[in-house]
Amino acid sequence: MRLLLVEDDVSIQQFLKRALFEAGYRVDTASTAKAGEALALEGSHDGFIVDLGLPDLDGLELIARCRAQGSAAPVLILSARRSVDERVRGLEQGGDDYLTKPFALAELLARLRNLLRRSAPPQYEPTRLQAADLHLDLVRREARRGDHLLQLTPQEFSLLEYLCRNEGRVVTRTMILDHVWRMRIDPATNVVDVHIYRLRNKVDQDTSRPLIHTIRGVGYVLKTA
Amino acid sequence: MFSKLRSQLIATAAWRISMWTTLAFALGTAVAFLIVYSLVAQGIQERSDTWLAGETRVLAQVFADTPRDHLYLRVREIAELATHEVPEGRSASAERITSTFFLATDSMNPEAPLWVGPGPKEAFIAAIQKAKVVPGAPQSIRLDGLGQTFRVMVREQSGKTLYLGLSDRGAAGLLHRFARRLFAVWGGMFLLGFVISYWSARGTLLRVERITETVARIGTEDLEERLPEPANSDEISRLASTFNRMLDRIQSSVNQLRTVTGSVAHDLKSPVTSIRGTLESALFETENERWRESVGEAIEHLDRLLLLLNTTLDLAEAEAGALQLDRAPVDLSVAVAQLVDLYQPAMSDRGHKLTLDLEEHVFVDADSGLLYRMISNLLENELTHLPAECLITVRLRSHGGSAELVVEDDGPGFPPEIIPHAFERFVKGKQSPGHGLGLAFVNAVVQAHDGTVHLFARSGGGAMITVSLPVSVLQPS
Numbered sequence: 001m002r003l004l005l006v007e008d009d010v011s012i013q014q015f016l017k018r019a020l021f022e023a024g025y026r027v028d029t030a031s032t033a034k035a036g037e038a039l040a041l042e043g044s045h046d047g048f049i050v051d052l053g054l055p056d057l058d059g060l061e062l063i064a065r066c067r068a069q070g071s072a073a074p075v076l077i078l079s080a081r082r083s084v085d086e087r088v089r090g091l092e093q094g095g096d097d098y099l100t101k102p103f104a105l106a107e108l109l110a111r112l113r114n115l116l117r118r119s120a121p122p123q124y125e126p127t128r129l130q131a132a133d134l135h136l137d138l139v140r141r142e143a144r145r146g147d148h149l150l151q152l153t154p155q156e157f158s159l160l161e162y163l164c165r166n167e168g169r170v171v172t173r174t175m176i177l178d179h180v181w182r183m184r185i186d187p188a189t190n191v192v193d194v195h196i197y198r199l200r201n202k203v204d205q206d207t208s209r210p211l212i213h214t215i216r217g218v219g220y221v222l223k224t225a
Numbered sequence: 226m227f228s229k230l231r232s233q234l235i236a237t238a239a240w241r242i243s244m245w246t247t248l249a250f251a252l253g254t255a256v257a258f259l260i261v262y263s264l265v266a267q268g269i270q271e272r273s274d275t276w277l278a279g280e281t282r283v284l285a286q287v288f289a290d291t292p293r294d295h296l297y298l299r300v301r302e303i304a305e306l307a308t309h310e311v312p313e314g315r316s317a318s319a320e321r322i323t324s325t326f327f328l329a330t331d332s333m334n335p336e337a338p339l340w341v342g343p344g345p346k347e348a349f350i351a352a353i354q355k356a357k358v359v360p361g362a363p364q365s366i367r368l369d370g371l372g373q374t375f376r377v378m379v380r381e382q383s384g385k386t387l388y389l390g391l392s393d394r395g396a397a398g399l400l401h402r403f404a405r406r407l408f409a410v411w412g413g414m415f416l417l418g419f420v421i422s423y424w425s426a427r428g429t430l431l432r433v434e435r436i437t438e439t440v441a442r443i444g445t446e447d448l449e450e451r452l453p454e455p456a457n458s459d460e461i462s463r464l465a466s467t468f469n470r471m472l473d474r475i476q477s478s479v480n481q482l483r484t485v486t487g488s489v490a491h492d493l494k495s496p497v498t499s500i501r502g503t504l505e506s507a508l509f510e511t512e513n514e515r516w517r518e519s520v521g522e523a524i525e526h527l528d529r530l531l532l533l534l535n536t537t538l539d540l541a542e543a544e545a546g547a548l549q550l551d552r553a554p555v556d557l558s559v560a561v562a563q564l565v566d567l568y569q570p571a572m573s574d575r576g577h578k579l580t581l582d583l584e585e586h587v588f589v590d591a592d593s594g595l596l597y598r599m600i601s602n603l604l605e606n607e608l609t610h611l612p613a614e615c616l617i618t619v620r621l622r623s624h625g626g627s628a629e630l631v632v633e634d635d636g637p638g639f640p641p642e643i644i645p646h647a648f649e650r651f652v653k654g655k656q657s658p659g660h661g662l663g664l665a666f667v668n669a670v671v672q673a674h675d676g677t678v679h680l681f682a683r684s685g686g687g688a689m690i691t692v693s694l695p696v697s698v699l700q701p702s
Contacts, residue, residue: 015502019502218505
């Protein structure tokens, strides 16, 4: 997978390039919209990451030009601006997802994966999920650990489902709030953690192989090993 | 109630100013009136003294070359004239001589003095002797028996002594009436002076009072407002314009502060993003548990900083009126229920009991993202500030075209000194954790949605925050 990163802030560009490289992507970088446009027109990228606040041209304008040239690759917009209006405009101009600075790297990677998968041919929607001896029946909304049926609230089931779908990948609190509760809020308190602790008490109780792990500073991950 | 009104009146500057003005005015007029009074009294006395001196001279001549009987008639004539002389005596009958007396003694014949006058001569002689009357200028003698004062002129002539007395009863009466009138006029002037000075002081001070009220309102509500500046430039207009200049300066400082806070927060975002990203990459590069722990802790601290930056920026945007609202009908009941569902476990972990009382399907036209964050801030506020094991009640009602969301608790409540400022930025209790931005954000969002938010101290302890938002007109069925 080859990505184009257009970002004028050198330090952000550097760490993103490294992180994306480590995540298995090949990355071209540009610091201005002009340079970015030139690279984009080569037409060999699977996705774009575009900062809106570029020195020579607005990022939105760059996206519009690429779209006009017939580029269909998904675009993830980065912006320091948080207003809803900006977000809506970005998505209307041809952006596919929107991330405001500062962001968690884990979230950027998750969104990027999501975008690239979306542009790939659709996969069938599973009705069952499994991780080690944890089984989720998405139709009956039941979860079992081994033979034991877990007594989960609907909210806890959704949370477990989200962790399961991202098995092996770290999810942040913001991502959990966004996907499980469908809200974009920034709680200063430990509201999400309390839900995780409760879920963990039900899922990982009486077992020597805990599935839900805390990654301090980032979020949570469900992993088998 | 009346005494309260009176004490309120006495507490005003208008009252004090007019009291002092009136006092000075009263003293001044009293001194002027006393001078007038004494001049008049002196004039009257001088006039009667001149009369006495003239008559005494005439009588002495007559006494020298007239037989005694003739002199008697002559004295009666003078007495009659004296009734005209004395203002009070005019009404008295000339037959009854009351206002003058005449006494002539002869050293040759001391046993038979000549006496014309009211009453027995002994009382007069005694009074004359007591007052040690000497020839020359007229003197006053006091007749205790008659209860009046006479002016007496003495003249000595070849062994004979003549006394002519004139009662000052008339003069005293005149002066008494004069004084009464002066006093009445003075009293009237006193009252009138008080009324005029109170009225004008009050008129002036009411303008000051209006300035005070307006400035107080401007200070708490809106820095845009200005005092009216009348065209004439008296002291109070100048006060108003000085206040306006001061408000200009305050407003520009506040705006500068907001801009600076905003741009600092904005400029910090990029470096913080790259620090956070670098740390996060590092986290996955090492297997060393202790390193991961430290890096994770650093990221968590950074996240708290980021939250503060973001809230500051949101607030700056909201307070500058730059919030772009993407409004659509939102079911407030569902929003509250979802957020309560999210916060419930954290609250019960702290031992709080949460009571929900939500009317269903209350729709408001709102930007759903901001609305959710606003409600979450209210719940965060409860979670952050309450001591363990409190009762929290969340109520939602719609009445009269407005949706009212109430969040109340039985905790210690807000410190009374911050209640009027609880919705301002960075205002928080001394013991309070947090940055003091949560409620400011609530206020900014609610105001952007044409709503109001109020904070009350509950009578039984605890705090109550009510948010009122206009209900949606286009309620989806």
